[in-house]
Amino acid sequence: MNIPQLDTDTGTRSGASIVLETARDAGVDVCFANPGTTEMPFVGALDTVAGVRSILGLFEGVCTGAADGYGRMAGKPAMTLLHLGPGHANGVANLHNARRARTPILNIVGDHTRDHLKYDAPLTSDIESLARPVSVWYRSVAREADLATDTADAISAAMGAQRGVATLVLPVDLQSVKVRDAASPAVVRPAAESFDHARVERVADLLLSGHRAVLLMGGRALSARGQRAAARIAAATGATCFSETFPARAERGGGLPDIDRLPYFPEPALAALADRRVVLAGALAPVTYFGYEGIPGELARPEDIVMLAEPGDAADEALEALADRIGAPGNAVGVQVERWEVEEGPLTPQAVGRVLANALPDDAIVSIEGGTCGYPFVTASARARRHTILTNTGGAIGQGLPVALGAAVACPERRVFALQSDGSAQYTIQALWTMARERLPIVMLIASNRRYGILQTELARSGLPADTPHASRLTLLDDPPIDWLALSRGYGVAAERASTVQALSQALDAALAHADGPRLIEMCLS
């Protein structure tokens, strides 16, 4: 491998520099990296191209999850830098979540030199087959002349109508190739987000004719503007409002209306939607999370579904236009910011939700993974100060800590919390190290119940006993108990334990008094 640097004598640049410059000039200025040998020219270019921040992850799922969190908050892509097929594969689970969140990501994967692939060397792998399921766009750069345009095309695709992960494979020889004349700057064209006025008219007619309706909200409908418009519509028409169950991003608190999430389990979700037209505002048609015997997969009949705005549309603007069109009064009443009274005692999930809601400073971001404390927190958080929640959109666990990491990189002026179940935290536990390395003041709250709660719930639903030997062994995490304080210290993160309401409250106050790095609180749940 012969990796040229910027050669000032001859005026050449490396292929990697061209990719980096093109990305940076399109606004992509963060790279979450776990490079290997085939990415070394790209690493070298990070030292010659100014303006791109590189952040190392010890595991690829940390990088891809961080890029997801970053993209949700920044509204533009971060780069990843992954090592061939196996490195990419380690990032697939969180790319799957990013795909469901429609998060723009420029997913850069290094590969062997082009002429080495035919030898089927140990690390040779079918990157395309591994990448297609999570990518809206895939290309392996074939020629030196395409480096800039392929990069621009990737960013355009990530920001396009099918927003999501664009996977750009860079053979190492094209990273290191010396290029004399760079192509003229490649053009990135993000899709413009708009909405369809004819749909607004149809939904208005429906509501004005007295149909009972549910507004099912996702995407930009869950911005503050979208929620206020939805509340106006609800007040004027009696429609109910639900967020999709796992929104990529939703604003909460600070006087916004309390828009609940559509229930996860099918029975209450069916009840919430029964006998109503379901107006989709940036959300997909609701289906059950899993297939359950005797329960329809579609939570609403297709003939009851009405499209107001697609997930990629400006659903907030569509809701405003709808509210105006039906003559809804201009101010909807939101929920006042108010502290919860929480009695001192053991840490129940409900108490955790309320204590955290009380503790949030203005403009906090809360990455939520796991149902144990996640649901009670969202129930409590309508009363909190204004904040943003980020949830697990695709069900691939190990998402919460990396997403918090990426959000903290995107928003250095906001405090970031990770409300995280213990089982799912383990999949990308290495995120702690990067948080410490980057001095990111993230507060992690680990809900330590030492079991896979969702599996025990699903076992019970299915009539299977959870206390038989194998089922127990595969759903319990108590032998040995994970020592979260030790783990956290192992990665350089200060940690403490809280078993009571008062202890958690004090631990949160102590954590918020510092902004010099991450803090972890193990919550021992009752």
Added chain:
Amino acid sequence: MNIPQLDTDTGTRSGASIVLETARDAGVDVCFANPGTTEMPFVGALDTVAGVRSILGLFEGVCTGAADGYGRMAGKPAMTLLHLGPGHANGVANLHNARRARTPILNIVGDHTRDHLKYDAPLTSDIESLARPVSVWYRSVAREADLATDTADAISAAMGAQRGVATLVLPVDLQSVKVRDAASPAVVRPAAESFDHARVERVADLLLSGHRAVLLMGGRALSARGQRAAARIAAATGATCFSETFPARAERGGGLPDIDRLPYFPEPALAALADRRVVLAGALAPVTYFGYEGIPGELARPEDIVMLAEPGDAADEALEALADRIGAPGNAVGVQVERWEVEEGPLTPQAVGRVLANALPDDAIVSIEGGTCGYPFVTASARARRHTILTNTGGAIGQGLPVALGAAVACPERRVFALQSDGSAQYTIQALWTMARERLPIVMLIASNRRYGILQTELARSGLPADTPHASRLTLLDDPPIDWLALSRGYGVAAERASTVQALSQALDAALAHADGPRLIEMCLS
């Protein structure tokens, strides 16, 4: 989801029970599991079908790597149990290594109910696209009637001529379906391993005509029997012997000949093979690990390569037949077991290799990941007592600890060591917890140099400076330093630190005095 148990009144069994019984009856009796909701009927069946040991991993890469280590030692497949496409994807890196090792694995992946896939629910994923690159065989069970035969076909494929990973997808409705009449027992047919006598004749003619030759050995050639036969051939003909660079499994020490590994870097590998015929005995034709400018990808010219035995052949028997055919004397001299004299002082990689070689009890297994100490250990280990080494066959890092875990499950009577670099250990660090849970007496030696050594080496090779800001940040792991003792305690594993030869020697003695669970030794390298 409605999951029937074995119903003694009606004589029905669940589909999952049929899969489990078929696997168990074919000798597959260990399941490395990280299940989710769609695998709950399978979990339930583990409580009704006797004779399958289930072992929980906190991350899928732990499960697949453990299945690789198990299969290499047991010579038969373990099952994995993974959760849809994203769970499978987390296991892909170590399945990639298993594919290169030709390790038989029955890779079971749960999926949605068949009629739920059309709704594209959050966890719906293209499992086939994610699985094909690492699987020699792939099938999603389509019908109740196929459960037993598909399972048997999967095991036959895993043990077939194209030995490797067989991926069997089980929709959850087919796991829970009640089956009245089980099909007659499905038949598993592993491929018989043999060799081609005509090839033996051709190689014998070559050697007897005085051609200089290298025996390049892999697969069964690296058994004790194969190595002894190779040494006879070498003594009789002047041929040199090399192991492939990253063997799945090789016997070492205990009086065996010292057969070195073909060098990793291309220049010394080319020198080792220059001007010789390359006789392949269970190894693939040698190619460079990566593509390097100005260096051929093929380390030997195709016209110089002679096939004695394919990777799936009985290469040890072929070598014996060859030794007999050329009239090589019956006893080749091996290396005597002898302790290295190691002076007290700081821990250099060479000292680590020798101290560990001295400490190995008879029939130890050493899982090696990372070059820093791996190469010096293999150099030293020819003098050790008889042991087996397992190496990283596919280059996807995060392999060493899970492989040690699986080997310990396969061989409870043997002591297992993991000689492991710190950077690669992080990818599947959760393996520690399963080792503690299963009370496996594995001794982990973490080579803590707080950097990605291989990346700094490759940067230096390519003429790029490793001390520029970004290159440093992406190859150094010293900020914060990972506290291995704390991490280890976090997962319930006793740990200590060694910075000198004497301290390491004492720590190894102390670890070997216990057989009640894993021990970790952080080796602070000089």
